Amino acid sequence: MPPSSFKDPFDVALSRRARWAGDAPIASVLMARTLAQPELVSLAAGFVDQETLPVTPVAEALAALLESHEGARAALQYGTTAGYLPLREAIVERLLAADRVARHEVALSVEQVVLTAGSNQLLHLVLESLLDPGDVVLCGAPGYFVILGTLANLGARAVGVATDDEGIVPEALEEEFSRRREAGDLGRVKAVYAVSDFDNPTGATLPAERRAALVEIVRRWSRDRKLYLIEDAAYRELRYYGDDLPSIRSHDPRGEHVVLAGTFSKAFSPGIRVGWGILPEELVAPVMSQKGNIDFGSPNFNQHIMATVLERSLLDVHLTALRAAYRRKIDAVLEAAEAHLRAVAGVNWIRPTGGLYVWVRLPEGLDAGLDGPLFDRAVEEGVLYVPGHYCYPPEGEPMARNALRLSFGIPSCEAIRRGVAALARAISASLEGTA
Amino acid sequence: MPPSSFKDPFDVALSRRARWAGDAPIASVLMARTLAQPELVSLAAGFVDQETLPVTPVAEALAALLESHEGARAALQYGTTAGYLPLREAIVERLLAADRVARHEVALSVEQVVLTAGSNQLLHLVLESLLDPGDVVLCGAPGYFVILGTLANLGARAVGVATDDEGIVPEALEEEFSRRREAGDLGRVKAVYAVSDFDNPTGATLPAERRAALVEIVRRWSRDRKLYLIEDAAYRELRYYGDDLPSIRSHDPRGEHVVLAGTFSKAFSPGIRVGWGILPEELVAPVMSQKGNIDFGSPNFNQHIMATVLERSLLDVHLTALRAAYRRKIDAVLEAAEAHLRAVAGVNWIRPTGGLYVWVRLPEGLDAGLDGPLFDRAVEEGVLYVPGHYCYPPEGEPMARNALRLSFGIPSCEAIRRGVAALARAISASLEGTA
Numbered sequence: 001m002p003p004s005s006f007k008d009p010f011d012v013a014l015s016r017r018a019r020w021a022g023d024a025p026i027a028s029v030l031m032a033r034t035l036a037q038p039e040l041v042s043l044a045a046g047f048v049d050q051e052t053l054p055v056t057p058v059a060e061a062l063a064a065l066l067e068s069h070e071g072a073r074a075a076l077q078y079g080t081t082a083g084y085l086p087l088r089e090a091i092v093e094r095l096l097a098a099d100r101v102a103r104h105e106v107a108l109s110v111e112q113v114v115l116t117a118g119s120n121q122l123l124h125l126v127l128e129s130l131l132d133p134g135d136v137v138l139c140g141a142p143g144y145f146v147i148l149g150t151l152a153n154l155g156a157r158a159v160g161v162a163t164d165d166e167g168i169v170p171e172a173l174e175e176e177f178s179r180r181r182e183a184g185d186l187g188r189v190k191a192v193y194a195v196s197d198f199d200n201p202t203g204a205t206l207p208a209e210r211r212a213a214l215v216e217i218v219r220r221w222s223r224d225r226k227l228y229l230i231e232d233a234a235y236r237e238l239r240y241y242g243d244d245l246p247s248i249r250s251h252d253p254r255g256e257h258v259v260l261a262g263t264f265s266k267a268f269s270p271g272i273r274v275g276w277g278i279l280p281e282e283l284v285a286p287v288m289s290q291k292g293n294i295d296f297g298s299p300n301f302n303q304h305i306m307a308t309v310l311e312r313s314l315l316d317v318h319l320t321a322l323r324a325a326y327r328r329k330i331d332a333v334l335e336a337a338e339a340h341l342r343a344v345a346g347v348n349w350i351r352p353t354g355g356l357y358v359w360v361r362l363p364e365g366l367d368a369g370l371d372g373p374l375f376d377r378a379v380e381e382g383v384l385y386v387p388g389h390y391c392y393p394p395e396g397e398p399m400a401r402n403a404l405r406l407s408f409g410i411p412s413c414e415a416i417r418r419g420v421a422a423l424a425r426a427i428s429a430s431l432e433g434t435a
Numbered sequence: 436m437p438p439s440s441f442k443d444p445f446d447v448a449l450s451r452r453a454r455w456a457g458d459a460p461i462a463s464v465l466m467a468r469t470l471a472q473p474e475l476v477s478l479a480a481g482f483v484d485q486e487t488l489p490v491t492p493v494a495e496a497l498a499a500l501l502e503s504h505e506g507a508r509a510a511l512q513y514g515t516t517a518g519y520l521p522l523r524e525a526i527v528e529r530l531l532a533a534d535r536v537a538r539h540e541v542a543l544s545v546e547q548v549v550l551t552a553g554s555n556q557l558l559h560l561v562l563e564s565l566l567d568p569g570d571v572v573l574c575g576a577p578g579y580f581v582i583l584g585t586l587a588n589l590g591a592r593a594v595g596v597a598t599d600d601e602g603i604v605p606e607a608l609e610e611e612f613s614r615r616r617e618a619g620d621l622g623r624v625k626a627v628y629a630v631s632d633f634d635n636p637t638g639a640t641l642p643a644e645r646r647a648a649l650v651e652i653v654r655r656w657s658r659d660r661k662l663y664l665i666e667d668a669a670y671r672e673l674r675y676y677g678d679d680l681p682s683i684r685s686h687d688p689r690g691e692h693v694v695l696a697g698t699f700s701k702a703f704s705p706g707i708r709v710g711w712g713i714l715p716e717e718l719v720a721p722v723m724s725q726k727g728n729i730d731f732g733s734p735n736f737n738q739h740i741m742a743t744v745l746e747r748s749l750l751d752v753h754l755t756a757l758r759a760a761y762r763r764k765i766d767a768v769l770e771a772a773e774a775h776l777r778a779v780a781g782v783n784w785i786r787p788t789g790g791l792y793v794w795v796r797l798p799e800g801l802d803a804g805l806d807g808p809l810f811d812r813a814v815e816e817g818v819l820y821v822p823g824h825y826c827y828p829p830e831g832e833p834m835a836r837n838a839l840r841l842s843f844g845i846p847s848c849e850a851i852r853r854g855v856a857a858l859a860r861a862i863s864a865s866l867e868g869t870a
Contacts, residue, residue: 018564018725021725021727055504059507066497072494076706076707077705078483117734120729120731128450128452128453129449130449269512271511271736271739286449292460292584293585294555295552295553295556299707302734
């Protein structure tokens with residue numbers, strides 16, 4: 001190898017976007033702290049259960065897909081930027097059925113559906129189409145930390161709105177709009193972001209009346225310019241108790257304000273990674289244009305697989321088994337919490353009816369962060385969690401450092417019980433240490 | 436459906452990015468002009484041959500992948516942002532073998548490899564990491580029109596550098612750097628973009644000495660700041676005549692300046708859509724960060740398929756058949772050009788030895804654009820092409836309107852012959868019309 005022709009290190013001039021993108025993702029920060037601890041129960045990673053991944057349904061769908069050379073070739077060729085039409089149609093049908101409305105009751109055309117690499121890419125494309133640097137998105141606090149990174153990367157501002165056990169508090173959202181007006185930057189607010197079901201990280205589900213209230217607030221504050229309500233329904237199908245609720249979009253039957261993001265990653269397979277969005281009409285062209293410039297269409301093969309899975313009703317069969325498996329896990333985590341955490345004064349948690357997460361609140365003053373007393377002790381005891389402060393937007397509702405997120409998707413029920421018991425020991429020890 | 440609650444249409448405040456993204460893609464513009472002509476031979480669409488799509492190799496790879504439940508589950512789970520390690524390793528091995536260098540001769544670690552949704556996403560991620568609005572990328576003129584859209588979407592400037600039958604002319608690149616210095620915006624130039632083999636749209640391949648010269652020029656003009664040479668090798672494996680040439684990156688053995696973009700879309704399947712990039716070390720973190728914010732990793736399942744395809748040597752077997760099929764098509768298009776176009780005074784074309792495109796130059800003054808005399812006449816005669824002016828950057832080397840691109844990937848040899856004959860009739864008729 002020839003020697004470098006350069007004497008001095010270069011000033012690498014990265015773009016603003018690159019500089020805004022921030023540090024290493026939380027996952028790698030946590031991993032770096034735990035390399036020496038192979039026996040750790042990870043209640044941190046947001047992955048899905050490995051055991052229930054749909055090997056058999058995928059094999060069946062692939063056999064059907066590859067049966068005819070013509071069908072197989074269509075799947076192996078380029079697709080379109082918007083995605084495979086039969087899958088987009090199936091998504092519309094599924095949504096209407098889940099929302100229990102007839103086609104004529106809502107404004108919803110297959111032209112408004114775009115298929116993406118997971119719902120995250122949909123969120124990115126919509127935000128990219130709406131936000132200039134300095135623009136504002138109102139988000140639940142705590143809320144989904146990945147979208148906080150996406151917003152930072154765009155140079156946009158995420159402003160936190162208070163949440164409770166039922167998600168974003170409508171009155172708090174109303175107040176935040178008023179505050180923005182008083183602060184003189186109401187014109188920079190472009191959207192509200194809300195997870196409808198089993199929020200990440202809180203597990204909270206917005207009740208029907210809150211869904212309607214959020215739409216109404218966004219509609220009312222759309223004065224000089226239309227505001228959007230971005231509904232992230234990634235977890236909707238992971239309900240283990242109670243009845244499914246119609247989407248936030250169903251409260252906006254003309255589809256004027258709500259951008260609905262969904263995905264088959266949680267309900268079926270994140271490795272196949274097909275997400276989708278339903279867009280208000282005027283956003284279709286801009287979002288498609290962004291997508292055209294990024295990858296001109298997500299993998300066609302995967303869209304054909306998912307279309308075949310839906311056509312053969314393999315998803316619903318799979319979901320029945322998946323929900324049963326996750327129901328055992330959510331029972332395990334909630335029972336272990338009752339058994340081990342209930343006795344610790346000042347500790348409480350939100351009881352979700354679905355999803356993959358449990359949000360645990362700790363006594364005032366107990367810092368769950370990497371530099372607080374709890375984190376390293378928890379790792380020593382054998383459990384890893386996500387410190388709650390990562391889930392707070394940098395502005396608005398103040399950050400709580402005495403909270404953490406537990407994920408129960410990956411570990412077995414036995415590991416979950418062990419992990420929660422370890423967490424309880426670590427909390428008790430930390431409290432003694434600080435007392 | 437309730438009536439709209441809005442009296443007036445909204446001012447939808449899209450982002451600058453959305454406004455920069457421009458109009459409908461060329462494909463839809465062309466399609467809209469040809470809906471009434473179902474018998475048309477399309478020598479416009481850049482898709483790959485449908486008949487040779489790898490149904491059998493994919494079925495074999497999938498059978499192997501799904502054989503063990505454990506392996507299948509790993510493929511159906513989330514992957515990493517950088518992509519599946521065994522595939523990234525296989526890509527490094529393949530590149531070293533193709534470039535005929537030993538591992539110790541070049542600085543190349545698997546950490547520098549990122550897997551993307553086609554090579555286009557890699558180009559997007561790199562450009563997003565490097566360019567602020569107003570920054571400049573020097574591109575061949577004519578050059579790949581999709582990257583011109585990507586640059587416009589970023590608010591960046593594409594400046595055209597003269598090309599000839601062997602691609603970008605090094606002296607023209609040198610002159611353009613001098614001109615940028617004189618114009619006072621040399622500091623805004625961040626990269627040079629070059630397609631190494633069988634360029635889109637010209638079919639031109641850069642000879643070895645030009646590859647070395649381009650690297651040397653980029654190195655020399657890296658004064659205050661490192662400049663990058665983005666090598667797009669999307670077509671490298673589609674060589675039908677002559678010997679493969681070592682990559683442009685092989686002329687930059689420390690991997691300091693060259694970003695190498697590759698893909699399995701052309702060589703294997705665009706529906707599976709796995710592309711890749713090899714990055715200079717300091718760009719790994721920024722590019723990964725952008726990717727993390729867009730989709731945190733391309734579909735893992737597809738990466739496992741491609742890894743299995745390579746592991747079982749299915750790609751090379753497939754490439755042998757693929758090249759034989761495309762060799763028949765390139766022979767058909769070049770023979771038809773000799774038969775029908777050679778006699779038309781002022782018409783000439785570049786003879787490619789691979790790829791999917793033939794660039795045809797028309798007599799001075801004959802406008803091949805949608806509003807010129809040729810386009811509609813060609814459609815009437817039964818052939819569709821891409822007007823050459825779409826392939827010119829908005830600045831730099833002046834646009835030629837008397838040129839067009841023919842794609843021979845999709846149509847049969849018989850259709851290619853029919854299409855070229857129709858084009859010749861249309862050109863002759865247009866010339867008579869204007870004479």
